[in-house]
Amino acid sequence: MTDTILNHKSIRKYRSDSIDEKILEEILIAGTRASTTGNMQVYSMVVTKDESIRKQLWECHFKQEMVLEAPVHITFCADFNRFNKWCRQRKAVPGYDNYLSFFTAAIDALLVSQNVCLAAEERALGICYLGTATYNARKIIDILQLPSGVVPVAAIVMGYPEEDQPLTDRLPLEGVVHYEKYKDYSPVDIDRIYADKEALQQTLDLLEVNKKETLAQIFTDNRYKKQDNVHFSREFLDVIREQGFMNDE
């Protein structure tokens, strides 16, 4: 497993080969072994193979080609719907229509998703997370017919890789780990932590292509812009509310 963890690469090009039912089921079972709050399993996985539904999802995920290519699409959802229904059928009154419950269920769903990804990679499959799952949560809810109490928090594509990628660079460990307490970063720390990333040929190429002075500007001005973040923030908070998780406001 450690090798699987250490060799993870997001795959963005897929062969059309389908995934054997038995293998897929093993991978989903691996998902369910993740830690879950109070063993409530307040999540769902929606596994979509149908091409026409995947095409609708592709629209939600900014039309990234891999969503059409990869034979399997999994949407991981924070899900209190099933648990609430169970409570009501068992003379119990659920009190899970609040933000904490949403976040608890989101944690559950995300731990499951990572297990699923690693179990898939161990079987020579490739995966890629789609960060867009939260951006267009409402559209995904419509397409997948998610009822109240269910919110998509992550999505992945899965299939046999058509490409081999080098490992992506990461910040040095000291950049993301703090010992005992948080030690805030001085300007000198920031320079040191980002030095290697900034010196990569890939970074220099990006600066040239994007005609930017710094890599950070490519993030703030091109990739993750304030106006988009603000827009999708409001949308996502509205969705959390609409799906019944903000009744304590």
Next chain:
Amino acid sequence: MTDTILNHKSIRKYRSDSIDEKILEEILIAGTRASTTGNMQVYSMVVTKDESIRKQLWECHFKQEMVLEAPVHITFCADFNRFNKWCRQRKAVPGYDNYLSFFTAAIDALLVSQNVCLAAEERALGICYLGTATYNARKIIDILQLPSGVVPVAAIVMGYPEEDQPLTDRLPLEGVVHYEKYKDYSPVDIDRIYADKEALQQTLDLLEVNKKETLAQIFTDNRYKKQDNVHFSREFLDVIREQGFMNDE
């Protein structure tokens, strides 16, 4: 790895043996190989071994004995502080003071946490997630001195197990997986999905000890009560706001 995933058990009793520095570092590096939005790595891991700080954390985590016992405590944080500082030092204006950015960073942190747990378990260590990390986020922020832009979203204890546990029961796969679209649960579905769990000897024992008619009532009346959820919801939303992630409201 699949064996590691399938054999996961939350460990609640620990030996006092410390964890070798080299092994801990390998585990943390495994964490950093998780998928991360746009390779921004908007998370931090705070690794706490100091006994007096762990004692303070123990108070936040409802005084669960294992927090005192386990030699290592890791708090996983959504962290845009480092990224924002980098942007400002590089003539870029960060627009990450909004809810979407918080949630993106939380996803990052949670995927890292699951990699860390599995890498630890593969090295014969045990872990247990502490669901209380979000409940008392403000106190954790004070203890670990987390600056603006940083919110704890998960915490684990880690150490060599003093106990061996049987695998925890899980709902059948059909209970948590939907194919193509979400198929909502009928009353008959709910009965079938929860039947095995409800028939466990452990469940029968719980009903007797708690003098309850149904297992669901133990969740709603004892373990995860509405009044607590509402209280901690407000607290957690306030913390997200105080740490600078709701400036788009």
